[in-house]
Structure formats: C-alpha cells, structure tokens
C-alpha cells in the first residue's frame with residue numbers, strides 16, 4: 001500500500017488553531033484503510049480545558065467515530081512531539097503509528113522529558129516516526145509566539 005502522509009491536514013488544523021489564538025498544534029487520526037477518522041487542533045483556551053490538546057481531541061473523536069476506546073491499527077499524525085499526557089493517551093488508545101513533526105524539548109514526552117513510551121509500565125508502544133514536515137510545524141509555532149510577544 002502506498003504511504004500517504006496526513007501531515008498536511010494536521011498542519012491545516014494547526015494553522016486554524018493559531019487563527020483561534022491557540023498554540024498551533026494539529027492532529028489527525030487515520031483508520032487502517034486510510035480514512036480520516038478525526039482531525040482537530042488545540043482548543044485549550046476556547047474550552048478552558050487544560051487537556052484539550054489537539055491529540056486528545058482527535059483521539060476522543062476517533063474513538064466515538066469507531067464506537068471503541070481502542071483505536072487498534074489506527075495512526076496518529078501530530079505537528080508537534082506529544083506531551084506526556086498525550087503520549088499516555090496514545091498508548092491507551094493503542095495507536096499503531098505515531099508520526100510527529102517538530103520536536104519539543106520544552107514539553108515533549110516522547111523523545112524528551114518523561115519519554116513515556118520507554119517505560120516498562122507503558123503497555124502499548126506505537127511505532128514512532130519523527131521529523132515529518134518538522135520545519136513547517138516549527139515555523140508555525142515560532143511565528144505564533146513571536147506574534148504574541150509583539151502584541152504585548
């Protein structure tokens with residue numbers, strides 16, 4: 001089967017998040033056959049919900065769409081390295097492959113910090129592919145924070 005990246009869709013969700021004044025991060029959950037089950041961006045401020053990260057929203061919506069708490073053989077695309085909370089949720093959801101864009105040394109929990117998937121207590125470890133459209137993802141974040149700094 002031909003590999004089709006859904007990172008462009010995740011980047012579109014990240015841009016939409018920035019337009020809403022949210023940290024520009026976007027996520028997409030794709031079913032085994034390649035169908036997009038869910039896509040969303042950060043909505044932490046909009047919902048006044050510290051857990052409303054793009055990955056959490058996309059995982060929840062995909063689980064509802066499938067009628068199952070397990071997203072077996074589904075893949076997740078996210079523009080930024082997931083934080084520890086989202087990495088935990090990715091494991092619980094049994095995501096098959098995690099594709100992410102920019103690395104996040106500050107709050108990431110996959111290649112940095114908690115390194116959630118590297119612990120024995122993590123019972124499902126996805127295949128991880130990093131650096132997918134990393135430059136575009138990082139540019140979005142940099143521009144967003146530069147704009148915010150200039151606004152204050």
Ligand SMILES: [Zn+2]
Nearest residue numbers: 053082083086
């Ligand atoms: Zn997160």
